[in-house]
Amino acid sequence: MKINATMSRALNRRMILNHLRREGPMSRADITALTGLSPAAVTFVVAELMDEALVQEREAVANIKGRPSTPIDINYGSRLAFGFKLNKDSINCVLTDLATTVLASADLPISDTSPAGITTAIAGNMPVLLKTADRAEADVMGIGVSIPGEIDPVTGMCIQSPRFGWQSLPFAELLGEQVKVPVWIDDDVNAFGIAQRLFGAGRDHQNFAALAIGAGIGCSLIIGGEIYHGGRSAAGKLGHIISVENGRRCECGRRGCLMAHAAEPYMLDEWERLSGAPISRDGFVEAATNNSELAISILRDAGSRVGRHLADVVNMFDPDVIIVGGEAVQFGELLLGPIREAMERFSFFSKPELIADWVSNSWARGAAALATQNIFDFQRAPSG
Ligand SMILES: [Zn+2]
Structure with missing residues:
Protein backbone atom coordinates (compact mmCIF):
# COMPACT_ATOMS: atom_id res chain seq x y z
CA MET A 1 0.00 0.00 0.00
CA LYS A 2 2.80 2.38 0.95
CA ILE A 3 4.67 1.50 -2.26
CA ASN A 4 1.55 2.19 -4.32
CA ALA A 5 1.08 5.61 -2.73
CA THR A 6 4.75 6.44 -3.31
CA MET A 7 4.58 5.26 -6.89
CA SER A 8 1.44 7.21 -7.64
CA ARG A 9 2.98 10.36 -6.15
CA ALA A 10 6.10 9.87 -8.31
CA LEU A 11 3.94 9.42 -11.39
CA ASN A 12 1.93 12.54 -10.58
CA ARG A 13 5.15 14.53 -10.16
CA ARG A 14 6.47 13.22 -13.44
CA MET A 15 3.23 14.00 -15.25
CA ILE A 16 3.04 17.58 -13.93
CA LEU A 17 6.72 18.32 -14.60
CA ASN A 18 6.47 16.98 -18.15
CA HIS A 19 3.34 19.02 -18.90
CA LEU A 20 5.14 22.14 -17.67
CA ARG A 21 8.23 21.21 -19.73
CA ARG A 22 6.21 20.77 -22.93
CA GLU A 23 3.52 23.42 -22.55
CA GLY A 24 5.31 26.09 -20.49
CA PRO A 25 3.94 27.90 -17.40
CA MET A 26 0.31 27.26 -16.44
CA SER A 27 -2.02 27.72 -13.47
CA ARG A 28 -2.95 24.98 -11.01
CA ALA A 29 -6.44 24.96 -12.57
CA ASP A 30 -4.95 24.39 -16.03
CA ILE A 31 -2.71 21.62 -14.68
CA THR A 32 -5.79 20.00 -13.13
CA ALA A 33 -7.72 20.19 -16.40
CA LEU A 34 -4.81 18.88 -18.47
CA THR A 35 -3.73 16.01 -16.22
CA GLY A 36 -7.14 14.83 -14.99
CA LEU A 37 -5.77 14.78 -11.42
CA SER A 38 -7.90 16.08 -8.57
CA PRO A 39 -7.38 19.74 -7.55
CA ALA A 40 -6.18 18.48 -4.13
CA ALA A 41 -3.57 16.20 -5.72
CA VAL A 42 -2.30 19.04 -7.93
CA THR A 43 -2.09 21.42 -4.96
CA PHE A 44 -0.23 18.79 -2.93
CA VAL A 45 2.33 17.90 -5.64
CA VAL A 46 2.92 21.53 -6.63
CA ALA A 47 3.54 22.42 -2.97
CA GLU A 48 6.01 19.55 -2.68
CA LEU A 49 7.81 20.63 -5.88
CA MET A 50 7.92 24.24 -4.62
CA ASP A 51 9.45 23.05 -1.33
CA GLU A 52 12.20 21.43 -3.39
CA ALA A 53 12.54 24.61 -5.49
CA LEU A 54 11.88 22.54 -8.61
CA VAL A 55 8.93 24.72 -9.58
CA GLN A 56 8.12 28.35 -8.82
CA GLU A 57 5.17 30.71 -9.05
CA ARG A 58 5.30 33.41 -11.71
CA GLU A 59 3.62 36.78 -11.38
CA ALA A 60 -0.20 36.51 -11.34
CA VAL A 61 -2.07 37.38 -14.53
CA ALA A 62 -5.79 37.75 -15.20
CA ASN A 63 -7.38 34.63 -16.66
CA ILE A 64 -10.16 34.68 -19.28
CA LYS A 65 -12.77 35.23 -16.54
CA GLY A 66 -10.82 38.24 -15.28
CA ARG A 67 -9.77 36.50 -12.07
CA PRO A 68 -6.10 36.51 -11.05
CA SER A 69 -4.31 33.32 -11.99
CA THR A 70 -0.81 32.39 -10.84
CA PRO A 71 1.23 30.45 -13.41
CA ILE A 72 3.50 27.66 -12.16
CA ASP A 73 6.78 27.16 -14.01
CA ILE A 74 9.74 24.83 -13.73
CA ASN A 75 12.59 26.51 -11.89
CA TYR A 76 15.17 25.55 -14.50
CA GLY A 77 18.00 27.39 -12.75
CA SER A 78 17.55 25.55 -9.44
CA ARG A 79 19.68 22.54 -10.41
CA LEU A 80 22.79 22.14 -12.53
CA ALA A 81 24.18 19.33 -14.64
CA PHE A 82 27.57 18.68 -16.17
CA GLY A 83 27.80 17.25 -19.67
CA PHE A 84 30.95 15.70 -21.08
CA LYS A 85 31.21 14.37 -24.64
CA LEU A 86 34.28 12.21 -25.18
CA ASN A 87 36.13 12.61 -28.48
CA LYS A 88 39.33 10.93 -29.54
CA ASP A 89 41.52 13.96 -28.76
CA SER A 90 39.30 16.26 -26.70
CA ILE A 91 36.37 16.46 -24.30
CA ASN A 92 33.53 18.91 -24.94
CA CYS A 93 32.47 20.11 -21.48
CA VAL A 94 29.41 22.09 -20.40
CA LEU A 95 27.67 23.14 -17.20
CA THR A 96 23.93 23.60 -17.82
CA ASP A 97 20.66 24.30 -16.06
CA LEU A 98 17.74 21.84 -16.16
CA ALA A 99 16.76 22.99 -19.67
CA THR A 100 20.34 22.17 -20.80
CA THR A 101 20.96 25.87 -21.36
CA VAL A 102 24.74 26.28 -21.28
CA LEU A 103 26.09 28.33 -18.35
CA ALA A 104 29.78 27.57 -18.94
CA SER A 105 31.67 25.52 -21.49
CA ALA A 106 35.17 24.40 -22.46
CA ASP A 107 36.89 22.18 -24.99
CA LEU A 108 39.52 20.22 -23.16
CA PRO A 109 42.35 18.75 -25.25
CA ILE A 110 43.39 15.30 -24.00
CA SER A 111 46.45 13.23 -24.77
CA ASP A 112 45.86 10.47 -22.20
CA THR A 113 42.76 8.55 -23.34
CA SER A 114 43.11 5.83 -20.71
CA PRO A 115 40.03 5.57 -18.44
CA ALA A 116 42.00 7.10 -15.54
CA GLY A 117 43.29 9.91 -17.77
CA ILE A 118 39.77 10.81 -18.86
CA THR A 119 38.07 10.57 -15.44
CA THR A 120 40.86 12.73 -13.94
CA ALA A 121 40.45 15.33 -16.73
CA ILE A 122 36.66 15.43 -16.13
CA ALA A 123 36.97 15.70 -12.33
CA GLY A 124 39.57 18.46 -12.73
CA ASN A 125 37.37 20.48 -15.12
CA MET A 126 34.26 20.54 -12.90
CA PRO A 127 35.42 23.23 -10.42
CA VAL A 128 36.63 25.35 -13.36
CA LEU A 129 33.19 25.35 -15.00
CA LEU A 130 31.45 26.06 -11.67
CA LYS A 131 33.76 29.03 -11.08
CA THR A 132 33.17 30.37 -14.61
CA ALA A 133 29.39 30.21 -14.08
CA ASP A 134 29.74 31.47 -10.50
CA ARG A 135 27.60 28.62 -9.15
CA ALA A 136 27.90 26.28 -6.15
CA GLU A 137 28.67 22.58 -6.24
CA ALA A 138 25.67 21.96 -3.95
CA ASP A 139 23.32 22.78 -6.87
CA VAL A 140 24.76 20.06 -9.11
CA MET A 141 22.27 17.20 -9.58
CA GLY A 142 24.52 15.00 -11.67
CA ILE A 143 26.97 14.39 -14.47
CA GLY A 144 26.24 12.95 -17.90
CA VAL A 145 29.02 11.51 -20.01
CA SER A 146 28.43 10.51 -23.63
CA ILE A 147 30.76 7.98 -25.18
CA PRO A 148 30.79 6.65 -28.75
CA GLY A 149 30.15 2.92 -28.45
CA GLU A 150 27.90 0.31 -26.91
CA ILE A 151 26.90 1.62 -23.51
CA ASP A 152 24.59 0.07 -20.89
CA PRO A 153 23.04 3.13 -19.23
CA VAL A 154 21.48 1.05 -16.44
CA THR A 155 24.72 -0.51 -15.15
CA GLY A 156 26.92 2.42 -16.26
CA MET A 157 29.09 -0.01 -18.18
CA CYS A 158 30.91 0.78 -21.42
CA ILE A 159 30.47 -2.59 -23.14
CA GLN A 160 32.83 -1.52 -25.91
CA SER A 161 34.13 1.62 -27.52
CA PRO A 162 36.35 0.87 -30.51
CA ARG A 163 37.30 4.54 -30.76
CA PHE A 164 38.92 4.35 -27.29
CA GLY A 165 39.83 0.65 -27.35
CA TRP A 166 37.68 0.04 -24.24
CA GLN A 167 35.86 -3.17 -23.37
CA SER A 168 33.72 -4.07 -20.34
CA LEU A 169 34.70 -0.86 -18.58
CA PRO A 170 32.61 0.23 -15.53
CA PHE A 171 33.04 3.88 -16.54
CA ALA A 172 30.27 5.40 -14.37
CA GLU A 173 31.64 3.63 -11.30
CA LEU A 174 35.23 4.77 -12.03
CA LEU A 175 34.16 8.39 -12.43
CA GLY A 176 31.78 8.11 -9.46
CA GLU A 177 34.76 7.25 -7.26
CA GLN A 178 36.35 10.60 -8.13
CA VAL A 179 33.32 12.89 -7.92
CA LYS A 180 30.61 13.28 -5.30
CA VAL A 181 27.58 13.46 -7.58
CA PRO A 182 25.60 10.81 -9.52
CA VAL A 183 26.97 9.80 -12.92
CA TRP A 184 24.92 8.73 -15.96
CA ILE A 185 26.44 7.54 -19.22
CA ASP A 186 25.13 6.57 -22.64
CA ASP A 187 26.14 6.38 -26.27
CA ASP A 188 26.72 9.87 -27.71
CA VAL A 189 24.00 9.60 -30.37
CA ASN A 190 21.47 8.37 -27.80
CA ALA A 191 22.39 11.35 -25.61
CA PHE A 192 21.70 13.64 -28.58
CA GLY A 193 18.35 11.87 -29.05
CA ILE A 194 17.42 12.35 -25.38
CA ALA A 195 18.24 16.07 -25.56
CA GLN A 196 16.07 16.33 -28.70
CA ARG A 197 13.24 14.55 -26.90
CA LEU A 198 13.42 16.83 -23.85
CA PHE A 199 13.97 20.27 -25.36
CA GLY A 200 14.67 19.95 -29.09
CA ALA A 201 12.71 19.39 -32.27
CA GLY A 202 11.59 16.01 -30.88
CA ASP A 357 18.76 20.76 -35.31
CA TRP A 358 22.36 21.39 -34.42
CA VAL A 359 24.34 24.12 -32.70
CA SER A 360 27.84 24.07 -31.29
CA ASN A 361 27.77 22.32 -27.89
CA SER A 362 24.89 20.06 -28.98
CA TRP A 363 26.97 16.96 -28.20
CA ALA A 364 27.87 18.12 -24.70
CA ARG A 365 24.32 19.41 -24.04
CA GLY A 366 23.13 15.93 -24.96
CA ALA A 367 25.49 14.51 -22.35
CA ALA A 368 24.06 16.93 -19.76
CA ALA A 369 20.56 15.75 -20.72
CA LEU A 370 21.55 12.25 -19.52
CA ALA A 371 21.52 13.80 -16.04
CA THR A 372 18.64 16.31 -16.35
CA GLN A 373 16.26 13.75 -17.87
CA ASN A 374 16.09 12.11 -14.43
CA ILE A 375 14.13 15.10 -13.13
CA PHE A 376 11.45 14.34 -15.72
CA ASP A 377 11.70 10.55 -15.65
CA PHE A 378 11.82 8.95 -12.24
CA GLN A 379 12.37 5.42 -13.39
CA ARG A 380 16.14 5.17 -13.45
CA ALA A 381 18.61 5.20 -10.59
CA PRO A 382 22.11 6.62 -11.13
CA SER A 383 25.12 4.37 -11.60
CA GLY A 384 28.40 5.01 -9.86
ZN1 LIG B 1 31.97 -0.53 -38.39
Whole structure:
Protein backbone atom coordinates (compact mmCIF):
# COMPACT_ATOMS: atom_id res chain seq x y z
CA MET A 1 0.00 0.00 0.00
CA LYS A 2 2.80 2.38 0.95
CA ILE A 3 4.67 1.50 -2.26
CA ASN A 4 1.55 2.19 -4.32
CA ALA A 5 1.08 5.61 -2.73
CA THR A 6 4.75 6.44 -3.31
CA MET A 7 4.58 5.26 -6.89
CA SER A 8 1.44 7.21 -7.64
CA ARG A 9 2.98 10.36 -6.15
CA ALA A 10 6.10 9.87 -8.31
CA LEU A 11 3.94 9.42 -11.39
CA ASN A 12 1.93 12.54 -10.58
CA ARG A 13 5.15 14.53 -10.16
CA ARG A 14 6.47 13.22 -13.44
CA MET A 15 3.23 14.00 -15.25
CA ILE A 16 3.04 17.58 -13.93
CA LEU A 17 6.72 18.32 -14.60
CA ASN A 18 6.47 16.98 -18.15
CA HIS A 19 3.34 19.02 -18.90
CA LEU A 20 5.14 22.14 -17.67
CA ARG A 21 8.23 21.21 -19.73
CA ARG A 22 6.21 20.77 -22.93
CA GLU A 23 3.52 23.42 -22.55
CA GLY A 24 5.31 26.09 -20.49
CA PRO A 25 3.94 27.90 -17.40
CA MET A 26 0.31 27.26 -16.44
CA SER A 27 -2.02 27.72 -13.47
CA ARG A 28 -2.95 24.98 -11.01
CA ALA A 29 -6.44 24.96 -12.57
CA ASP A 30 -4.95 24.39 -16.03
CA ILE A 31 -2.71 21.62 -14.68
CA THR A 32 -5.79 20.00 -13.13
CA ALA A 33 -7.72 20.19 -16.40
CA LEU A 34 -4.81 18.88 -18.47
CA THR A 35 -3.73 16.01 -16.22
CA GLY A 36 -7.14 14.83 -14.99
CA LEU A 37 -5.77 14.78 -11.42
CA SER A 38 -7.90 16.08 -8.57
CA PRO A 39 -7.38 19.74 -7.55
CA ALA A 40 -6.18 18.48 -4.13
CA ALA A 41 -3.57 16.20 -5.72
CA VAL A 42 -2.30 19.04 -7.93
CA THR A 43 -2.09 21.42 -4.96
CA PHE A 44 -0.23 18.79 -2.93
CA VAL A 45 2.33 17.90 -5.64
CA VAL A 46 2.92 21.53 -6.63
CA ALA A 47 3.54 22.42 -2.97
CA GLU A 48 6.01 19.55 -2.68
CA LEU A 49 7.81 20.63 -5.88
CA MET A 50 7.92 24.24 -4.62
CA ASP A 51 9.45 23.05 -1.33
CA GLU A 52 12.20 21.43 -3.39
CA ALA A 53 12.54 24.61 -5.49
CA LEU A 54 11.88 22.54 -8.61
CA VAL A 55 8.93 24.72 -9.58
CA GLN A 56 8.12 28.35 -8.82
CA GLU A 57 5.17 30.71 -9.05
CA ARG A 58 5.30 33.41 -11.71
CA GLU A 59 3.62 36.78 -11.38
CA ALA A 60 -0.20 36.51 -11.34
CA VAL A 61 -2.07 37.38 -14.53
CA ALA A 62 -5.79 37.75 -15.20
CA ASN A 63 -7.38 34.63 -16.66
CA ILE A 64 -10.16 34.68 -19.28
CA LYS A 65 -12.77 35.23 -16.54
CA GLY A 66 -10.82 38.24 -15.28
CA ARG A 67 -9.77 36.50 -12.07
CA PRO A 68 -6.10 36.51 -11.05
CA SER A 69 -4.31 33.32 -11.99
CA THR A 70 -0.81 32.39 -10.84
CA PRO A 71 1.23 30.45 -13.41
CA ILE A 72 3.50 27.66 -12.16
CA ASP A 73 6.78 27.16 -14.01
CA ILE A 74 9.74 24.83 -13.73
CA ASN A 75 12.59 26.51 -11.89
CA TYR A 76 15.17 25.55 -14.50
CA GLY A 77 18.00 27.39 -12.75
CA SER A 78 17.55 25.55 -9.44
CA ARG A 79 19.68 22.54 -10.41
CA LEU A 80 22.79 22.14 -12.53
CA ALA A 81 24.18 19.33 -14.64
CA PHE A 82 27.57 18.68 -16.17
CA GLY A 83 27.80 17.25 -19.67
CA PHE A 84 30.95 15.70 -21.08
CA LYS A 85 31.21 14.37 -24.64
CA LEU A 86 34.28 12.21 -25.18
CA ASN A 87 36.13 12.61 -28.48
CA LYS A 88 39.33 10.93 -29.54
CA ASP A 89 41.52 13.96 -28.76
CA SER A 90 39.30 16.26 -26.70
CA ILE A 91 36.37 16.46 -24.30
CA ASN A 92 33.53 18.91 -24.94
CA CYS A 93 32.47 20.11 -21.48
CA VAL A 94 29.41 22.09 -20.40
CA LEU A 95 27.67 23.14 -17.20
CA THR A 96 23.93 23.60 -17.82
CA ASP A 97 20.66 24.30 -16.06
CA LEU A 98 17.74 21.84 -16.16
CA ALA A 99 16.76 22.99 -19.67
CA THR A 100 20.34 22.17 -20.80
CA THR A 101 20.96 25.87 -21.36
CA VAL A 102 24.74 26.28 -21.28
CA LEU A 103 26.09 28.33 -18.35
CA ALA A 104 29.78 27.57 -18.94
CA SER A 105 31.67 25.52 -21.49
CA ALA A 106 35.17 24.40 -22.46
CA ASP A 107 36.89 22.18 -24.99
CA LEU A 108 39.52 20.22 -23.16
CA PRO A 109 42.35 18.75 -25.25
CA ILE A 110 43.39 15.30 -24.00
CA SER A 111 46.45 13.23 -24.77
CA ASP A 112 45.86 10.47 -22.20
CA THR A 113 42.76 8.55 -23.34
CA SER A 114 43.11 5.83 -20.71
CA PRO A 115 40.03 5.57 -18.44
CA ALA A 116 42.00 7.10 -15.54
CA GLY A 117 43.29 9.91 -17.77
CA ILE A 118 39.77 10.81 -18.86
CA THR A 119 38.07 10.57 -15.44
CA THR A 120 40.86 12.73 -13.94
CA ALA A 121 40.45 15.33 -16.73
CA ILE A 122 36.66 15.43 -16.13
CA ALA A 123 36.97 15.70 -12.33
CA GLY A 124 39.57 18.46 -12.73
CA ASN A 125 37.37 20.48 -15.12
CA MET A 126 34.26 20.54 -12.90
CA PRO A 127 35.42 23.23 -10.42
CA VAL A 128 36.63 25.35 -13.36
CA LEU A 129 33.19 25.35 -15.00
CA LEU A 130 31.45 26.06 -11.67
CA LYS A 131 33.76 29.03 -11.08
CA THR A 132 33.17 30.37 -14.61
CA ALA A 133 29.39 30.21 -14.08
CA ASP A 134 29.74 31.47 -10.50
CA ARG A 135 27.60 28.62 -9.15
CA ALA A 136 27.90 26.28 -6.15
CA GLU A 137 28.67 22.58 -6.24
CA ALA A 138 25.67 21.96 -3.95
CA ASP A 139 23.32 22.78 -6.87
CA VAL A 140 24.76 20.06 -9.11
CA MET A 141 22.27 17.20 -9.58
CA GLY A 142 24.52 15.00 -11.67
CA ILE A 143 26.97 14.39 -14.47
CA GLY A 144 26.24 12.95 -17.90
CA VAL A 145 29.02 11.51 -20.01
CA SER A 146 28.43 10.51 -23.63
CA ILE A 147 30.76 7.98 -25.18
CA PRO A 148 30.79 6.65 -28.75
CA GLY A 149 30.15 2.92 -28.45
CA GLU A 150 27.90 0.31 -26.91
CA ILE A 151 26.90 1.62 -23.51
CA ASP A 152 24.59 0.07 -20.89
CA PRO A 153 23.04 3.13 -19.23
CA VAL A 154 21.48 1.05 -16.44
CA THR A 155 24.72 -0.51 -15.15
CA GLY A 156 26.92 2.42 -16.26
CA MET A 157 29.09 -0.01 -18.18
CA CYS A 158 30.91 0.78 -21.42
CA ILE A 159 30.47 -2.59 -23.14
CA GLN A 160 32.83 -1.52 -25.91
CA SER A 161 34.13 1.62 -27.52
CA PRO A 162 36.35 0.87 -30.51
CA ARG A 163 37.30 4.54 -30.76
CA PHE A 164 38.92 4.35 -27.29
CA GLY A 165 39.83 0.65 -27.35
CA TRP A 166 37.68 0.04 -24.24
CA GLN A 167 35.86 -3.17 -23.37
CA SER A 168 33.72 -4.07 -20.34
CA LEU A 169 34.70 -0.86 -18.58
CA PRO A 170 32.61 0.23 -15.53
CA PHE A 171 33.04 3.88 -16.54
CA ALA A 172 30.27 5.40 -14.37
CA GLU A 173 31.64 3.63 -11.30
CA LEU A 174 35.23 4.77 -12.03
CA LEU A 175 34.16 8.39 -12.43
CA GLY A 176 31.78 8.11 -9.46
CA GLU A 177 34.76 7.25 -7.26
CA GLN A 178 36.35 10.60 -8.13
CA VAL A 179 33.32 12.89 -7.92
CA LYS A 180 30.61 13.28 -5.30
CA VAL A 181 27.58 13.46 -7.58
CA PRO A 182 25.60 10.81 -9.52
CA VAL A 183 26.97 9.80 -12.92
CA TRP A 184 24.92 8.73 -15.96
CA ILE A 185 26.44 7.54 -19.22
CA ASP A 186 25.13 6.57 -22.64
CA ASP A 187 26.14 6.38 -26.27
CA ASP A 188 26.72 9.87 -27.71
CA VAL A 189 24.00 9.60 -30.37
CA ASN A 190 21.47 8.37 -27.80
CA ALA A 191 22.39 11.35 -25.61
CA PHE A 192 21.70 13.64 -28.58
CA GLY A 193 18.35 11.87 -29.05
CA ILE A 194 17.42 12.35 -25.38
CA ALA A 195 18.24 16.07 -25.56
CA GLN A 196 16.07 16.33 -28.70
CA ARG A 197 13.24 14.55 -26.90
CA LEU A 198 13.42 16.83 -23.85
CA PHE A 199 13.97 20.27 -25.36
CA GLY A 200 14.67 19.95 -29.09
CA ALA A 201 12.71 19.39 -32.27
CA GLY A 202 11.59 16.01 -30.88
CA ARG A 203 9.74 17.36 -27.83
CA ASP A 204 6.34 16.98 -29.51
CA HIS A 205 7.00 13.54 -30.98
CA GLN A 206 6.63 10.13 -29.34
CA ASN A 207 8.33 8.32 -32.23
CA PHE A 208 11.28 9.77 -34.08
CA ALA A 209 14.82 9.04 -35.17
CA ALA A 210 17.84 11.21 -34.33
CA LEU A 211 20.49 10.81 -37.01
CA ALA A 212 24.01 12.09 -36.29
CA ILE A 213 26.78 12.41 -38.87
CA GLY A 214 30.24 13.52 -37.81
CA ALA A 215 33.31 11.42 -37.03
CA GLY A 216 30.88 8.47 -37.14
CA ILE A 217 27.24 7.85 -38.02
CA GLY A 218 24.51 6.77 -35.62
CA CYS A 219 20.73 6.87 -35.47
CA SER A 220 19.07 6.76 -32.08
CA LEU A 221 15.47 5.57 -32.05
CA ILE A 222 12.87 7.13 -29.77
CA ILE A 223 9.89 4.81 -29.58
CA GLY A 224 6.88 5.62 -27.40
CA GLY A 225 8.82 8.55 -25.95
CA GLU A 226 11.75 6.43 -24.75
CA ILE A 227 15.17 5.74 -26.26
CA TYR A 228 15.24 2.22 -27.64
CA HIS A 229 18.52 0.60 -26.52
CA GLY A 230 17.86 -2.94 -27.74
CA GLY A 231 18.76 -6.23 -26.09
CA ARG A 232 22.53 -5.58 -25.90
CA SER A 233 22.64 -1.77 -25.95
CA ALA A 234 23.55 -1.90 -29.64
CA ALA A 235 20.38 -0.52 -31.29
CA GLY A 236 20.65 2.38 -33.71
CA LYS A 237 24.08 1.47 -35.07
CA LEU A 238 23.23 2.65 -38.56
CA GLY A 239 26.89 3.51 -39.17
CA HIS A 240 27.92 -0.14 -38.87
CA ILE A 241 25.50 -1.50 -41.44
CA ILE A 242 27.64 -3.05 -44.17
CA SER A 243 27.23 -0.79 -47.17
CA VAL A 244 30.12 -2.00 -49.37
CA GLU A 245 31.14 -5.63 -49.25
CA ASN A 246 34.90 -5.85 -48.56
CA GLY A 247 35.01 -2.06 -48.56
CA ARG A 248 37.06 0.36 -46.48
CA ARG A 249 38.21 -0.64 -43.02
CA CYS A 250 35.93 0.75 -40.27
CA GLU A 251 37.08 1.73 -36.77
CA CYS A 252 35.13 -1.31 -35.52
CA GLY A 253 37.60 -3.55 -37.35
CA ARG A 254 35.21 -4.75 -40.07
CA ARG A 255 35.18 -3.70 -43.71
CA GLY A 256 32.60 -1.72 -45.64
CA CYS A 257 30.55 -0.16 -42.80
CA LEU A 258 28.36 2.80 -43.83
CA MET A 259 30.37 5.20 -41.66
CA ALA A 260 33.62 4.13 -43.36
CA HIS A 261 31.99 5.21 -46.66
CA ALA A 262 30.00 8.29 -45.63
CA ALA A 263 31.14 9.90 -42.33
CA GLU A 264 33.43 12.95 -42.25
CA PRO A 265 36.76 11.05 -42.21
CA TYR A 266 35.68 9.38 -45.47
CA MET A 267 34.77 12.74 -47.03
CA LEU A 268 38.16 14.20 -46.07
CA ASP A 269 40.04 11.14 -47.39
CA GLU A 270 38.18 11.42 -50.68
CA TRP A 271 38.88 15.15 -50.80
CA GLU A 272 42.60 14.49 -50.37
CA ARG A 273 42.66 11.59 -52.84
CA LEU A 274 40.79 13.38 -55.62
CA SER A 275 41.92 16.98 -55.16
CA GLY A 276 45.54 16.33 -54.23
CA ALA A 277 45.13 18.92 -51.44
CA PRO A 278 46.21 17.87 -47.94
CA ILE A 279 43.53 16.59 -45.56
CA SER A 280 42.01 19.56 -43.79
CA ARG A 281 38.44 19.90 -42.59
CA ASP A 282 38.62 23.68 -42.98
CA GLY A 283 39.83 23.29 -46.57
CA PHE A 284 37.00 20.91 -47.39
CA VAL A 285 34.38 23.14 -45.74
CA GLU A 286 35.71 26.14 -47.64
CA ALA A 287 35.63 24.25 -50.95
CA ALA A 288 32.03 23.15 -50.29
CA THR A 289 31.03 26.69 -49.33
CA ASN A 290 32.56 27.96 -52.59
CA ASN A 291 30.57 25.38 -54.56
CA SER A 292 33.57 23.30 -55.60
CA GLU A 293 32.17 20.62 -57.92
CA LEU A 294 34.41 18.00 -56.36
CA ALA A 295 33.36 18.83 -52.79
CA ILE A 296 29.71 18.86 -53.84
CA SER A 297 30.01 15.46 -55.54
CA ILE A 298 31.70 13.94 -52.44
CA LEU A 299 28.86 15.25 -50.26
CA ARG A 300 26.29 14.00 -52.77
CA ASP A 301 27.75 10.48 -52.80
CA ALA A 302 28.03 10.33 -49.00
CA GLY A 303 24.51 11.75 -48.51
CA SER A 304 22.94 9.37 -51.05
CA ARG A 305 24.56 6.41 -49.33
CA VAL A 306 23.26 7.51 -45.91
CA GLY A 307 19.79 8.17 -47.36
CA ARG A 308 19.58 4.74 -48.93
CA HIS A 309 20.17 3.03 -45.57
CA LEU A 310 18.01 5.56 -43.73
CA ALA A 311 15.14 4.39 -45.95
CA ASP A 312 15.46 0.97 -44.27
CA VAL A 313 15.13 2.62 -40.86
CA VAL A 314 12.00 4.38 -42.14
CA ASN A 315 10.58 1.12 -43.48
CA MET A 316 11.19 -0.63 -40.17
CA PHE A 317 10.16 2.07 -37.67
CA ASP A 318 8.11 4.68 -39.57
CA PRO A 319 9.36 7.62 -37.44
CA ASP A 320 7.23 10.82 -37.31
CA VAL A 321 10.31 12.88 -38.23
CA ILE A 322 14.05 12.43 -38.55
CA ILE A 323 16.13 14.98 -36.66
CA VAL A 324 19.64 15.42 -38.01
CA GLY A 325 22.65 16.52 -35.97
CA GLY A 326 26.41 16.10 -35.90
CA GLU A 327 29.19 18.27 -37.29
CA ALA A 328 28.32 17.41 -40.91
CA VAL A 329 25.02 19.37 -40.57
CA GLN A 330 27.30 22.33 -41.31
CA PHE A 331 27.18 21.30 -44.99
CA GLY A 332 23.45 22.06 -45.04
CA GLU A 333 21.46 21.11 -48.13
CA LEU A 334 24.62 19.97 -49.95
CA LEU A 335 24.46 16.92 -47.67
CA LEU A 336 20.84 16.91 -46.44
CA GLY A 337 19.42 17.23 -49.97
CA PRO A 338 20.99 13.96 -51.24
CA ILE A 339 20.08 12.20 -47.94
CA ARG A 340 16.43 13.29 -48.32
CA GLU A 341 16.30 12.44 -52.01
CA ALA A 342 17.70 8.91 -51.55
CA MET A 343 15.62 8.24 -48.41
CA GLU A 344 12.43 9.21 -50.24
CA ARG A 345 13.39 7.23 -53.33
CA PHE A 346 14.12 4.02 -51.43
CA SER A 347 11.50 4.13 -48.68
CA PHE A 348 8.45 1.96 -49.20
CA PHE A 349 5.67 4.19 -47.92
CA SER A 350 6.58 6.93 -45.44
CA LYS A 351 8.58 10.02 -46.28
CA PRO A 352 9.25 11.67 -42.91
CA GLU A 353 10.56 15.21 -42.79
CA LEU A 354 14.30 15.68 -42.16
CA ILE A 355 14.83 18.42 -39.59
CA ALA A 356 18.35 19.74 -38.96
CA ASP A 357 18.76 20.76 -35.31
CA TRP A 358 22.36 21.39 -34.42
CA VAL A 359 24.34 24.12 -32.70
CA SER A 360 27.84 24.07 -31.29
CA ASN A 361 27.77 22.32 -27.89
CA SER A 362 24.89 20.06 -28.98
CA TRP A 363 26.97 16.96 -28.20
CA ALA A 364 27.87 18.12 -24.70
CA ARG A 365 24.32 19.41 -24.04
CA GLY A 366 23.13 15.93 -24.96
CA ALA A 367 25.49 14.51 -22.35
CA ALA A 368 24.06 16.93 -19.76
CA ALA A 369 20.56 15.75 -20.72
CA LEU A 370 21.55 12.25 -19.52
CA ALA A 371 21.52 13.80 -16.04
CA THR A 372 18.64 16.31 -16.35
CA GLN A 373 16.26 13.75 -17.87
CA ASN A 374 16.09 12.11 -14.43
CA ILE A 375 14.13 15.10 -13.13
CA PHE A 376 11.45 14.34 -15.72
CA ASP A 377 11.70 10.55 -15.65
CA PHE A 378 11.82 8.95 -12.24
CA GLN A 379 12.37 5.42 -13.39
CA ARG A 380 16.14 5.17 -13.45
CA ALA A 381 18.61 5.20 -10.59
CA PRO A 382 22.11 6.62 -11.13
CA SER A 383 25.12 4.37 -11.60
CA GLY A 384 28.40 5.01 -9.86
ZN1 LIG B 1 31.97 -0.53 -38.39
